[in-house]
Amino acid sequence: MSTTTEPPSEVLIPPLPNDIGLNILARIPRHRHPILSAVSKPVRSILSSPEFFAARSLLNCSQNIAYLSIVSSFHYHGYWFEVYRIPRPIAHADRNSLLRFARVSPLPVFLYSVTAVVGHKIYVLGGFTDLSRTSSAVWVLDCRSRTWERGPSMRAPRSVSSAAVVGGEIYAIGVHGDELWIEVLDTVTERWEAVTSPVEGKYALVKMSRIDEMGGRIRVRVGLKAFWLDPTNRTWEVAGDVDMLDLCYSGQCVVDGTSFWCDHVGRISYAEIGNRNESRRLLESVTEGNKPKDLYWPSLVVLEGRLVMVWGQRIDGSASSTAGGVKMRVWCAEVEVVSKNGELSGGVLWSEKVLLLPEEMEEMSHNNKFFFHCACLSVSL
């Protein structure tokens, strides 16, 4: 408060006042932010500030940013990327000229960990640190600054099978021995608390459990049973039985009221959401001629409303490779879905290798537990 003139180094866009500068910069889409960050220090520091994101939200300029996580049995780390779909000139429409991957620093890997989004943060809960040990660790990605921090650990190292978010609270469900456990994290107070399980003692189908948020309530499915949890008083109510398919297709993607799911050889099936009588149907044509080849553990994700299949390709080390280890290549294929007379058919718009993951280990490949998994989350920024 001692000087009357602002030091010039603090000005975002001279000679405009900074509130106007902020108003202008908040309108720039996020994939251009790295370029802005190289313009000057004041611009760079505003880009990760709370007032910048508040301005974006106020101006209706917030974007849903896709985060892709990739884990494989060849890596000590979980790889994370922000993915942008940037339309390119028509001339390159048949190639992957669209996807851009912004690397987020990798995370000490947790196979089978579970993720949840609260505000601008992604929580990664538990999982395996190697193929035998489970972890109680929680990692939190602050998507604004793309940095990881340690979150409050779960009450015990246990494997988590799924998580759901209601009112800033993360409910995690998992199995320990043959028993179901549920606990809840208040992301404000950063405290975990146990929730009484709706099923007592041991239950054969306990491993097939999942938790979902539905209209502000929590729905827990354990085997063929379903329960509602009221988050306000943490009481249970029986919701009736669920059909088996509901559980089998838990890795589904939803686009325009239709759920899509892909199997281990990349066949995509679909079903209308909420139509329990309808069985899943195969998406024709993707299953036939133009299916991408060499699929290993394909996952289906939704990127900006479009179906994208992601899979890993194992590249065994050549003589020129330093360690003779195994490299992992990531491929993507964009699937176009067309509706005709109530039937959907699909076509692969393009399929291409998009990433080469760093070479990390070879030991794990000995036990033949080849594993590749990718998941996509959406965060409003």
Added chain:
Amino acid sequence: MSSSSTTTTTTRLLMLKASDGVTFEVEEAVATKLGAINNMVEEEGSEDLICLPNVNGKFLGMVLEWCKKHANNNTNSDKGNDEVNKWWDKEFVMDLDQNTLYHLLMAADYLSGTELVDLLTEKVASMIRGKKVEEIRETFKIKSDFLPGQEEEIRKKNSWAFE
């Protein structure tokens, strides 16, 4: 929110005086599209001359021109008006040079013309999108204040964005 100015159907005129002494006689419905003037009218009544010491006549005139167009287009509430406004806004900002754009933006901001500020900041933002780092610095006269090596580090870390 107050519920004033619906009492009379006759158009009231306000006198606005810019920093360089230029005066504008405008309809109240037009001038009150500017939040600052709306506040003054509600607080003091609209009989007096309103002095605006932070805006000169040239830019006040342009701001009022914009207000007039939008006030006119909004009177008959037709769905097509949105399109008309959009088209007119596009024309309005199309050929503005940077200096005029900045002065207009500061005037609109001072007068709390939120919609006009939105239009003009969007125009400046469109001049940033699609430009390279050097082009942004050159267009907006921004000096790099990075230490040697810092900028290279940022570029290297985000190489995907600098293709």
